[in-house]
Amino acid sequence: MRTSQFPLSTLKETPTEAEIISHQLMLRAGMIRRLASGLYTWTPLGLRVLRKVERVVRDEMDGIGALELLMPAVQPAELWQESGRWQKYGPELLRVKDRHHREFCVGPTHEEVITDYTRRELKSYRQLPLCYYQVQTKFRDEIRPRFGVMRAREFIMKDAYSFHADVASLKATYQAMFDAYSRIFTRLGLKFRAVEADTGSIGGNGSHEFHVLADSGEDAIAYATQGDYAANVEMAPTFPAGTPRPAATALMTRVATPHAKTIDEVAAQLNLPAHRVLKTLLVRGRAVPAVAVVLRGDHELNDIKAAKHPLIADPFEFVAPAEAIALTGANVGSIGPVGLSIPVIADYAAADCANFACGANEDGWHLVGVNWERDVPLPETADLRNAVEGDPAPNGMGTLAIVRGIEVGHVFQLGSTYSAAMKCEFLDEQGKPATAIMGCYGIGVSRIVAAAIEQNHDTNGIVWPVPLAPFELAIVPINGHRAPAVQAEAERLEAVFTGLGYSVLLEDRGLRPGVAFADMELIGIPLRIVVSERGLAAGEYETRLRWERENHAVAAADLLAWVQGKLSG
């Protein structure tokens, strides 16, 4: 391909709409153009990268025996009503009516369609297991699309679904999928982590998310400093210290804390660190109007864990501030466990505190030197907070560290949620009807492109991992339009490398070298070969790897081997 024949519409300046680096660079490199909020056109350049991702994904899916099919993007409401999700899904589901006023949705996912397809085809356990996948455009009417294709409304996803006669078969396919995902992200050259994930409202057992590690990620991942434990922070359990509480050395005393509302304000007035101040939050109870949850001041309530607690309402909800006064006699900010008449649950870490401060259940007053058992009965304890950096790791090895990640894949043992609701059945070995067990497995194909840029860029632009690059090789002749020998040599190299199966972009716009280099760097071509009169005279080429800062002088005879060595790795 030659630059004169290929639309490179690079921008020197960053459009204001782009907030994160991958979005900025995708716009500047001319990979995407916005059509409306959350809707993007992939340019020829951008599409080349997208296709590279798809190629690797397809290759690995085919490799584990998954079968590609293609389902409609638009789906009839009836299927969603059958699964119950027509009601559950909410406004994120784009619903449309056709000319006959029949209801449809633009598919955000395809569990219903695949289950419907399979129940029509599936007769016997002998057909199982089955595993299908597709690469398809999905639509989710996100409340707030942002970050370009990272969180777009329309996006491309690889979704796979498996059907099984028993759990053992499901687990085997789940493991094969898990391994295939690991190979995909490895092949794409991305730093990633598989983490244990919340199974959310869908239910089911095993679930892992695959995250590309990047500071701009929307998810927090907790991982063990030793061993390979990793989980979404919302999933990482915390534990009691397991050592005796420090001795009660202080006397419980009432202290005025005028106008102190937040933990920081209270801690400052009392001259105590935040972890010595306990906070008391009122949440809706399952059987009672309110339950008090006590946490260390420096910890955050985890509402997923809270909603799973038998005393706490699911879904989780805070008690309205006005109600708090009636229940405790004090406003939010001055509530504490001492003398409360509603049920109290203490987080493990809060229960391990001694000589702590807490609200006095009277506005403007706190208690200091408080101790469990001596001053207030030790309530029921539970894991109710988000794990933080330095917490003991759940695998018993080292402590937790926290990094940010971009979720690019999710594998999920669905169970029979959809197959039961939609009666996806088969005859088992005894000739009895049985319900299929399902797994589902997604990869955010378009999101991977953005995630890869978040992880691979520098001040000059994108630094594609070789497997993702829109072109592997850039050939830049210096003053080719004035030096026929240079131009001829550049074209010869183009033909040679193209013939060897490399994707080559030849710069033939007659630009000044600086402009040509800047463009090739912005769009992230991994390897650049410069052809010049100087080089020809010396019998060598100047090459540069995108992730390096120095040029290499490569003798003409060695060029082929050099390129092959760099691009095969």
Place this chain on the structure above:
RNA sequence: CGGAGUGUAGCGCAGUCUGGUAGCGCACCUGGUUUGGGACCAGGUGGUCGUAGGUUCAAAUCCUAUCACUCCGACCA
């Protein structure tokens, strides 16, 4: 949906307070000089100032409504 903000040429912006009929940089076109890290000179194309009303002799500018977009929050495979 709540809060904040922005809409002026393809992109980045000034002009709005104080009304007088639209400008700068980049990009683009023509000619010339240049050519190893985003050149220079000269000339040029391109905007119903988001949209619709209103006030006024006169509106990018003041008023009203409306739309779009961005950010923060709630929400979320």
